[in-house]
Amino acid sequence: MTPSRLFERIEAKRDALVATTADLVRFATVNPPGADYEPCARYIGERMAGLGFAVDYIRAKGAPGDGDRHPRINVVARRAGAAPGPTVHINGHIDVVAAGEGWTVPPFAGLVRDGRVWGRGTADMKGGIAAAMIALEALIEVGGPLPGTLELSGTADEESGGFGGVGHLARLGLFDPGRVDHVLIPEPLGVDRVCLGHRGVWWAEVEITGRIGHGSMPFLGVSAIRGMGDFLALLETELLPRLAERTTRMPCVPEGARAATLNLNSLHGGLAETDDAGLPAPLVADRCRLVLDRRWLVEESPDSVRAEVVELLERVKAKRAGLDWRMRDLMSFPPTMTDPEAPVVAALDHWIHRVLGRPSRHVASPGTYDQKHLARFGGALACVAYGPGDLEQAHQPDEHVEIDDLVASAKVLAATVATLIGVDWTADAETREGTS
Numbered sequence: 001m002t003p004s005r006l007f008e009r010i011e012a013k014r015d016a017l018v019a020t021t022a023d024l025v026r027f028a029t030v031n032p033p034g035a036d037y038e039p040c041a042r043y044i045g046e047r048m049a050g051l052g053f054a055v056d057y058i059r060a061k062g063a064p065g066d067g068d069r070h071p072r073i074n075v076v077a078r079r080a081g082a083a084p085g086p087t088v089h090i091n092g093h094i095d096v097v098a099a100g101e102g103w104t105v106p107p108f109a110g111l112v113r114d115g116r117v118w119g120r121g122t123a124d125m126k127g128g129i130a131a132a133m134i135a136l137e138a139l140i141e142v143g144g145p146l147p148g149t150l151e152l153s154g155t156a157d158e159e160s161g162g163f164g165g166v167g168h169l170a171r172l173g174l175f176d177p178g179r180v181d182h183v184l185i186p187e188p189l190g191v192d193r194v195c196l197g198h199r200g201v202w203w204a205e206v207e208i209t210g211r212i213g214h215g216s217m218p219f220l221g222v223s224a225i226r227g228m229g230d231f232l233a234l235l236e237t238e239l240l241p242r243l244a245e246r247t248t249r250m251p252c253v254p255e256g257a258r259a260a261t262l263n264l265n266s267l268h269g270g271l272a273e274t275d276d277a278g279l280p281a282p283l284v285a286d287r288c289r290l291v292l293d294r295r296w297l298v299e300e301s302p303d304s305v306r307a308e309v310v311e312l313l314e315r316v317k318a319k320r321a322g323l324d325w326r327m328r329d330l331m332s333f334p335p336t337m338t339d340p341e342a343p344v345v346a347a348l349d350h351w352i353h354r355v356l357g358r359p360s361r362h363v364a365s366p367g368t369y370d371q372k373h374l375a376r377f378g379g380a381l382a383c384v385a386y387g388p389g390d391l392e393q394a395h396q397p398d399e400h401v402e403i404d405d406l407v408a409s410a411k412v413l414a415a416t417v418a419t420l421i422g423v424d425w426t427a428d429a430e431t432r433e434g435t436s
């Protein structure tokens, strides 16, 4: 096989790639609640079965949101090659966020216009799944007997944490080292960018507790809201400036994500005004709750991230008698960063340059995606995100993907997979000589 033959085959499948993207968009796999996963998974599975893949449908029973009405169905397709070799797994999430307001095109029609496919999920990330399907199809058609093993999965719930999707498959052992060697996730990072990983995430609920008292005599109670005020002031004057100074070697985009960050997600204090007239219960608030979203860097440790919040809470407690605090972890995933020298990165770099005529750029994501579920395997599993579409399109009205980008990324994916499984490339020039 020559690169040119592979790329010509993909060019010939341009319309099929557009149609596959549009077909996938027409499954309104909106999450929440997690609708239409099964027909979307079956569409992918049937296409892969037609290419000689063994196909499994795996329901994440008991995952958040799973039930008979909205079963968390994942599809995993596997095709063992003619000779032993590495296993390459391409994973895409089949769920999309709700359409929301502000669309000028129908969000689930798969409209094709102006060189683009339009609709919810075209960029994030059904275009990427379609590009991967066409890439594998072309590779199988022109590659002859292939070494190694090809895998493609379409998974649920990435937009809600991935516990019913990649998280579930990882727990079942599908990504265990020795079973899979390289993982590609065609998220919409752009056709010339390789995403090595993402920052860590820690969601926590902090509760300040005080002592209830009559609102007319606040001196008899201990206000949890005032205690929270002290805590917020310490975050503002001490922790946030410190985090802004703490930068990472990870190539995070946008630039602001090169530092550790903290978002104050929500704040609830005192009793709600449930009275019809909106009048308050005249009480000193004995509880105030804050949800934190801390994004941390490979240079930090989960213990230090937690400890610097605890230290501030202890100072708040020491300042006022009767105040206390407690903390509850809501979610935590470490940062992941695949070695920029890993074969999967080198192969992508090579083929991006060849297909697009410009060097690739390495980036890291400010937020987590399904790669986080593979972090448990440490450096044993090389995983990157690479796919068509523009991240800024994700979750926006009038989401779309450029057809040229779909085609380019399918070429890059096909050639990268071929290189990773150990295809013996014949140089284009040699073939021309051989046939003349």
Ligand SMILES: [Zn+2]
Pocket: 093, 124, 125, 158, 187, 188, 369
């Ligand atoms: Zn996505």
